[in-house]
Every structure is written in structure tokens, then in C-alpha cells.
Amino acid sequence: MKITRQKHAKKHLGFFRNNFGVREPYQILLDGTFCQAALRGRIQLREQLPRYLMAETQLCTTRCVLKELETLGKDLYGAKLIAQKCQVRNCPHFKNAVSGSECLLSMVEDGNPHHYFLATQDQNLSMKVKKKPGIPLMFIIQNTIVLDKPSPKTIAFVKAVESGQLVSVHEKQSIRQLKEEQGLVKDPEQRRRKKRKKVSGPNPLSCLKKKKKTQDTNSSASEKKRKRKRIRNRSTSEVLSEKQNAEGHLLFIHHEACHLQEIKVVEWTERGPIVSTNDSIHMPPPFTPWGGRKTN
DSSP, rough: HHHHHHHHHHHHHHHHHOOOHSSSSSEEEEEHHHHHHHHHHTHHHHHHHHHHHTEEEEEEEEEEHHHHHHHHOOOGHHHHHHHHHHHHEOOSSSSSOOOOHHHHHHHTTOOOOTTTTEEOOOOHHHHHHHHHTTTOOOEEETTEEEOOOOHHHHHHHHHHHTSSOOOHEEEEEEEEHHHHHOOSSSOHHHTTTOOOOOOOOOGGGGGSSOOOOOOHHHHHHHHHHSSSOOOOOOOHHHHHHHHHHHHHHHHHHHTTTTTTOOOOEEEEEOOOOEEEEEEEEEEEOOOOOTOOOOOO
């Protein structure tokens, strides 16, 4: 019987090791009922558990389990002594203690990341544990320790992972380790070590006083002056010379066309006036450089 019991245990351990990443040393969470059953059956847990599982083990419990055993009184004094010799794991109920079953369920939540074995004689607790995949369950029958076979929920989860519908926690951890080895994922410590930007003062150039735009105004005024056309004022001597030339031209027309009755000045030009008579229009002769008239 002992050989067959170890074969079954070896088979179940291989299943949890390959599919959920359970590794040595095996961490076994004990509650008060399991300690009381071991005391009644005179089972030396520190000696028989490593032999049965054929590997190193660590017996663990929580503060909530110890407080529960203290409140139950003298009937469970021996179970309390066994639990006190185990390693105490930190639970989230540090301030407000809860029952041992609730505390142990909280320790194996979220896919049992720490790969705990749960050892209990509580039927309600064992039924709740079987509804969660990946949690090895242990109990005592006829003064012998037994590792329970994987629950139907656990087997269904493994089949879903194999078909590609789900990803197990063990696979997620292995993927994360591979990414960290290849440098694809940055460590959270490196993210925290990022340098913060120092608070710098204002830009010194922005503190300078604004200069008045004197150069711009001068340049715009000069451009306007350049664009203006210069109007040249004629001198009095030039005006008098033009009048004299016009008078001489009129006399010339009078001598040449004395038979005309009307003489009208049509337009003034640089050469002189344009005169119209009853018959024709006479243009003034061109001036020579020295002011005289050019004759043919």
C-alpha cells in the first residue's frame, strides 16, 4: 500500500510541476484541523511529509490560524504547539484577524502565485479549494497523509491551456523571465531611477527690457522719403525768359500773317505757345541752346 501511495503522489506532483510550475521546496500551509488530526494519529509531520513527497518541504501557517487556535482553548492546545513550530507567512489580515479558512483561501487567490500546498481536514474549505485550479490539496485518512488527485476544475483548465484558449500563470511567468533576459522589459527599479527634471529659472533673455523700435521708424520714414518725387521749383529768370520768348513769337506771327483778324493761344509748351488763327494752327519754332530761334 505504501508503494502505490507514493506512486500516486509522484504522478500528481508531476502533473502540478509540469502545468503549474510547482517546485521544491514544497510550501505546505497547515490549518488547525490538520494539526489536530496529525496529533491524534501521532504523525511526525517534519519527518513523514518529505518521505511521502520525496522532496524537501516547508511547513507554513498564518497569524489568523494561530489566533483561531488560541481562542478555541485547551482542547486544541497540542495543535497550537504544532502550528507555532511552523513558519508564519504574512497574510493581508494584519490588523483585523479573520477565520483560518478565509485566511488560507486568501493566500491561494489569483492563481496561487507562491505555489502553496493546502493541508486541511475541513470539508467546506476543501470544496472551495477544488473550485480553483492549480492548488494541491492534502488531508489525513486513517493516520496516513494523502495528496489528493487534481480536481475536475484543474483538469479542465489544463485542457483549455493546451488547446490555446487560456494561458497559465506558470507560462506567464516564464514569458516574463524570457523578456527580462532579452532586455525587452525594463525593471521597475530602473523606472523609479529615472531622473526628474530640475526646476529651472526663467529664461534670462525673456527678462530683458524691450527696446524701442527707433531704427524701424527711421527706416520706414527714409523709405517714404525715397518714394516721394522731387518737384523742382522753377526760378524767376526761367519764367521771364519764357514770357519773352512767347511775346517774340507772337510778334513773329503778327508780321508774317498780318492779314489775319484773330489770334488765339491754344496751349503752352516748352517751346512756347501754340497759336491758332482762322485758317491754321502755328507751332513755335524750336529753341537753340543759347536761347535764340532756329531758322531754316
